[in-house]
Amino acid sequence: MPDLIVIPARYGSQRLPGKPLIPIAGQTLLSRVVTVAREGARRAGNAAVVVATDDSRILDHARSLGCDAVLTDSAISSGSGRAWAAACDRAPEIVVNLQGDAPFVDPALIAALIAALRDSTGAVATPVVQLDWAALDAMRAHKQSSPFSGTTCVRDAAGRALWFSKTVLPAMRNEARLRETDALSPVFRHIGLYAYRFDALRAFEATPPTPYEQLEGLEQLRFLESGVEIRTVAVDPPRHAMSGIDTPADVAMAERLIAQFGEPERAWR
Template structure:
């Protein structure tokens, strides 16, 4: 199975202009994400990676750091569409495309490998990672949602891992929670990690479909697949070493530097 890891890197951002080029602890944000992809590519046969951008400055920066890059149409509406454009333009003819968000510098490389393994052994149209929350983490997310109600996404999955639904609400609702807390350390809530792997035909179908009703209401692209009868495997992974996922604002970048200072730089890890 030929796999292509695509890193969408858009120059325009209302909250954080030129975000991919912002330097965090000595390295640009996009170079940090490219390092994750490069590590996975080096470990796995038939796996390549590319930065998909809409701006020449990012193309020039990619050349400077030795990362492959493609220039895509600035009018593309989403990172998923940019991933498809890159897959079509890439010479490898991939069967499977991993969309690694360009603002997620703490993504464990093992998450990408877990999705590739799931795609090689399963039949789902899409694969994506989820983490089962312990009760303390669930309490933290509940507090966070009081301040930022659309932060974080939860997933309901079948026993075999196939996703039933995703929501910006915390799902499922939990009756008799006090009794459940006494039964063990893990809650029944799965947190979705924003990393996707698509079979090429599924990605092409996604791009041809109109925005779904619930996709628009929730602001979640993956619901377009479910609304159209396509399958998503929610792959269980272990929590990362820190709870931070994406860098959306300059304040997030400052916090990322603090985490690197406290816990070490992922780019310094042995290959």
């Protein structure tokens, strides 16, 4: 059974309804993410791609792209839940949850996370990027208009995640001095990409939403609150440095990045 890359693509986003079908520089958001997933599967080898959606319009669009797609229960509220719904009948060893609003993920990250779990006994893996000061300033500025866009991660020296938050963490008492002495800030931005062992994802789905998960709106906190270790993989910053597409302002930013740096595929070669 090949490993499975699932693209959860929900129509009913509160902040940006129908966002998988929204055009970004001439291509739908879903089309862009499918392209990422296919390249990640090619690099990983022995991996398949499926779109998991709650809406027939998205299902039809995915199939028009030549991508396998399944219709999942509209009551499912999390990307991990939709990934589980798509994977449970197939029982792959590893399930990758590639959020349907993440068009700038480097496919190499998908392959790297799959490789990390294939070569270890880890349960969950996810990438993070350490921000330089300019990138941190840009994140803070963007949060002025979109406070819940962009997630930070606090991790230990071995790469184990300690916490994830929509707030910029950690707070810094002596930031001015740090800026003078360090090229990089101590802030890690989380890239919304996960690889799970099938059994870890099954246990996650059997656990009710946890308090901090609900407060932050971050499903990965359910793992941490349940005592499950999440391994973070530090990666180089992507050329198109932004988080997921959550608001009209994010759509505009994505189009500006494409205009400035070109199509993401250019950076994959």
